[in-house]
Amino acid sequence: xxxxxxxxxSDAVLFGVLSLILGAIxxxxxxxxxFWEKFYTYIPALxxxxxxxxxxxxxxxxxxxxxxxxxxxxRYLLPAALVLLTLSVDLKGIIRLGPKAGIMFLTGTLGIVxxxxxxxxxxxxxxxxxxxxxxxxxxxxxxxxxAGSWIGGGANQAAMMExxxxxxxxxxxxxxxxxxxxxxxxxxxxLMAARSAKIDARTGAxxxxxxxxxxxxxxxxxxxxxxxxxxxxMLIAAIAxxxxxxxxxxxxxxxxAIGSAFPVLAEMNLDSTFFWxxxxxxxxxxxxxxxxxxxxxGAGASAVGSVxxxxxxxxxxxxxxxxxxxxxxxxxxxxxISIHAGLLLLVGKLIKAPVFFLAVGSQANVGGAASAPVVAxxxxxxxxxxxVLLAVFGYVIGTSAAMLTGIILQYLAS
Numbered sequence: 001x002x003x004x005x006x007x008x009x010s011d012a013v014l015f016g017v018l019s020l021i022l023g024a025i026x027x028x029x030x031x032x033x034x035f036w037e038k039f040y041t042y043i044p045a046l047x048x049x050x051x052x053x054x055x056x057x058x059x060x061x062x063x064x065x066x067x068x069x070x071x072x073x074x075r076y077l078l079p080a081a082l083v084l085l086t087l088s089v090d091l092k093g094i095i096r097l098g099p100k101a102g103i104m105f106l107t108g109t110l111g112i113v114x115x116x117x118x119x120x121x122x123x124x125x126x127x128x129x130x131x132x133x134x135x136x137x138x139x140x141x142x143x144x145x146x147a148g149s150w151i152g153g154g155a156n157q158a159a160m161m162e163x164x165x166x167x168x169x170x171x172x173x174x175x176x177x178x179x180x181x182x183x184x185x186x187x188x189x190x191l192m193a194a195r196s197a198k199i200d201a202r203t204g205a206x207x208x209x210x211x212x213x214x215x216x217x218x219x220x221x222x223x224x225x226x227x228x229x230x231x232x233x234m235l236i237a238a239i240a241x242x243x244x245x246x247x248x249x250x251x252x253x254x255x256x257a258i259g260s261a262f263p264v265l266a267e268m269n270l271d272s273t274f275f276w277x278x279x280x281x282x283x284x285x286x287x288x289x290x291x292x293x294x295x296x297x298g299a300g301a302s303a304v305g306s307v308x309x310x311x312x313x314x315x316x317x318x319x320x321x322x323x324x325x326x327x328x329x330x331x332x333x334x335x336x337i338s339i340h341a342g343l344l345l346l347v348g349k350l351i352k353a354p355v356f357f358l359a360v361g362s363q364a365n366v367g368g369a370a371s372a373p374v375v376a377x378x379x380x381x382x383x384x385x386x387x388v389l390l391a392v393f394g395y396v397i398g399t400s401a402a403m404l405t406g407i408i409l410q411y412l413a414s
Contacts, residue, residue: 007061011069014062018069018314021052047179049310053317054172062318064168070315074274077308078158079247079281080240082395084305086285087239088297089392098209100353104361105390107347109401111340112150112365116143116405117412119335127328140413142170143332144406149178150340151405152398153368153391158312159278159399164406168319173326177333182366185337186375189359193378196355205354210379224298232299239293240304243284251276270403278399286396302392340366356383364390 008014028036029045056062064070120140124131131139144164148156157178161171192199200207251273259271288294340362348358356379363375368391376387 004063006063006066008056009062009066011067014056014067014318015069017056018053018311018318022049022310022314025049025052044179044183046313049313050175050179050317050320053314054320057318057320064318067315067318070312070318073308073312073315074158074162075248075277076241076244078312079244079277081305081308081312082278082281083240083243083285083288084236084301084308085392085395086282087289087301087305088294089286089289089396100209100351101357101361101390103351104344104348104353104357105364105393106361107344108340108362108365109151109394109397111343112147112336113401113405113408115336115339115343116147117408118339119143119332120409120412122335123329123332126331130326130328136413138167138170139173139329139332140406140409141166142174143409144402145171146174146178146333146336147405148398148402149174149368150182150336150366151401152395153309156278156395156398156402158316159275160402160406161316162274163272163403171316172320173329175320177330180330181333181337185341186363186367188341189363189375190378192355192359193375196359196379199355203349203352205352207354207356210354210356210383224295226298228300232296233304236296236299236301236304239288239296239301240308243288244281247277247280247284250280254280275399275403282396282399337366360387360390363387364394367391368394 008017025045025048029040031037057064120143123139124136141164144160145157145166148158148160160166199205254276255271255273259266262270265271344358344362347353348355356376359379360372360376360383364372364387367375372387372391376383
């Protein structure tokens with residue numbers, strides 16, 4: 001029997017096509033043409049980065065199973081991106097934001113961790129037939145990727161996909177849920193930002209810390225911004241891939257060692273070399289944030305990291321088949337985000353937190369580094385880095401918190 005042939009069979013050609021797709025998305029996204037401005041008001045660029053590559057699989061132009069691009073992106077670019085995205089994290093700065101900022105951020109994280117299992121229970125009760133047989137297995141595994149995305153971002157989402165061995169169809173469902181509900185909630189947060197002065201006055205929130213943050217961030221931006229040079233980019237690459245190489249060396253030893261010495265941990269997937277690769281790379285980035293290496297943020301370290309993430313997103317998109325999306329699973333997202341939002345509103349009212357801390361604390365979880373600064377800048381343009389700061393911290397804890405969610409889901413499904 002003759003082997004099926006595909007329109008694109010070379011990874012080199014496929015990588016070129018993915019690069020052109022990403023380039024077209026971001027070229028049109030920055031366009032000032034009225035059509036594109038209106039288009040991207042309603043259609044997130046991140047969705048297109050998943051969706052357009054998925055059409056190559058959906059229409060049978062490629063065989064994603066034969067491609068090594070995802071392996072390359074997940075093993076090399078993902079840990080390097082984590083290093084660069086955490087390189088500028090200012091742990092002392094986060095503390096100086098005041099306890100209410102941290103409380104709201106961690107409340108948002110807690111809302112995701114407990115919201116996932118509750119959404120699983122509710123949806124299983126409403127649609128028991130969908131959870132029969134292997135259905136529950138696919139659903140809870142897929143939900144771990146949504147937990148990774150809503151606590152950290154695309155990097156943590158990809159980590160959960162690998163650690164919990166999530167199938168392509170299950171991942172496709174969760175990407176759709178992610179995009180729809182995350183953007184609905186973001187729209188609500190932007191509406192709250194427009195009315196923040198009235199809301200804060202009504203709740204009696206102290207906004208003096210916000211004014212101090214504005215001044216601090218404006219000063220920080222002015223002091224660190226500099227033109228990008230070749231020397232800087234080479235050093236950024238050296239840091240990213242040097243730490244990645246070290247993370248591989250340690251993870252390749254640590255994962256099997258844990259599996260053989262602690263079988264109970266292996267049952268929770270803590271013997272996964274990929275999990276430790278992500279953890280060690282993140283820890284390496286955080287560790288270097290206490291050195292002069294953090295100054296490379298001004299030369300574009302996080303921008304380079306974001307490029308790596310979007311390449312990863314495109315390779316993940318190749319695994320998606322949009323014809324397999326099941327509408328009933330959107331109930332999971334609705335229940336999940338409602339618990340996250342409700343918990344934030346409750347705690348925010350109890351501690352009289354400014355709307356800014358609620359909105360950015362939430363978006364730093366659900367939206368990550370891509371949209372947290374958008375919400376922050378809706379309050380004041382100088383506050384955008386605060387969104388990045390908290391979102392980067394989300395990258396730091398995202399994998400561990402999502403792993404906890406996955407362990408709970410695994411228990412509920414057993």
